Amino acid sequence: MERLISIHGLAKRYDGFALEGIDLALEPDRVVGLVGSNGAGKTTTLKALLGLISIDAGSIEMLGAPIAGASRTARIDAVKSRIGVVLDACAFPTASRISDVELIGRASYPTWDRAAFWCLAEQFGLDRRKKVGDLSRGMGMKLTLAFALAHDPVLLILDEATAGLDPMAREEVLDLLRAFMAKGERGILLSSHITTDLEKIADSVVCLDAGRLVFDIEKDAICDKAGIARCTAADLERVRAWERSPHDGLRIQRQPYGTDALVPDRAAFMAAFPDIVCEKATIEGYMTLTLKGELL
Secondary structure, eight states: OOOSEEEEEEEEEETTEEEEEEEEEEOTTEEEEEEOOTTSSHHHHHHHHTTSSOOSEEEEEETTEEOTTOOOOHHHHHHHTTEEEEOSSOOSOTTOBHHHHHHHHHHHOTTOOHHHHHHHHHHTTOOTTOBGGGSOHHHHHHHHHHHHHTTOOSEEEEESTTTTOOHHHHHHHHHHHHHHHHTSSOEEEEEOSOHHHHHHHOSEEEEEETTEEEEEEEHHIIIIIOEEEEEOHHHHHHHHHHHTSSOTTOEEEEETTEEEEEESOHHHHHHHOTTSOEEEOOHHHHHHHHHHOEEO
């Protein structure tokens, strides 16, 4: 099956900000997490992907169809009907009721499944008589996710889909996403500040910073292989000597209690320095040390 998303050399320039040279791919049966600080370019990338903004350079394809600069052809419309989208704010009219949202879906998608929508609405505790404007942020996200799933898409593009949800509700949403992926030959691009959610579901992680691609790495290379060593000043001198040969590029961040070092291979480090505490890396820790750390 063709790639679900293929972005090459994406560039978009605004006054005071430039997104430059972004490459991103999503294969079937994969979940890609998109991370970065506020203003890194994540939302700009998603808007370009969805054709909501023009781009200055590069190419974008979804489900094999060109998106950037494409005219509204029947093929593009067909591609968009196979995509479910959840942005970081509920996009439905505030005066409409949830029952009206279901009618919007029925009119918008030939594959709309009314029963599936109401099943998800009931699961999420959404009252059909409730007005969109009266929903909390979390409930609005649940409504948008129910809408995105109810027309049986093959690709989900999610921007902070678990934001505003309590831990139990976030786990409920992650279970829905796992069920979506279990159907096979589907994919999810999930932008999120809640990196613990990405640790539970993502296959790889893409990090942007100041409009640039910083890393694109398998999640297991972060959470299973990498480590964060807690070093004293004396430890650093020993690590520095070890690091100069096959282990160039360790990044460190000085803390009040010592220095944290990002270790690409935790097992190798622990074999060399069994007396230095080296914890498993998290996505947040890996990203922080990559973006803010200095080379040892």
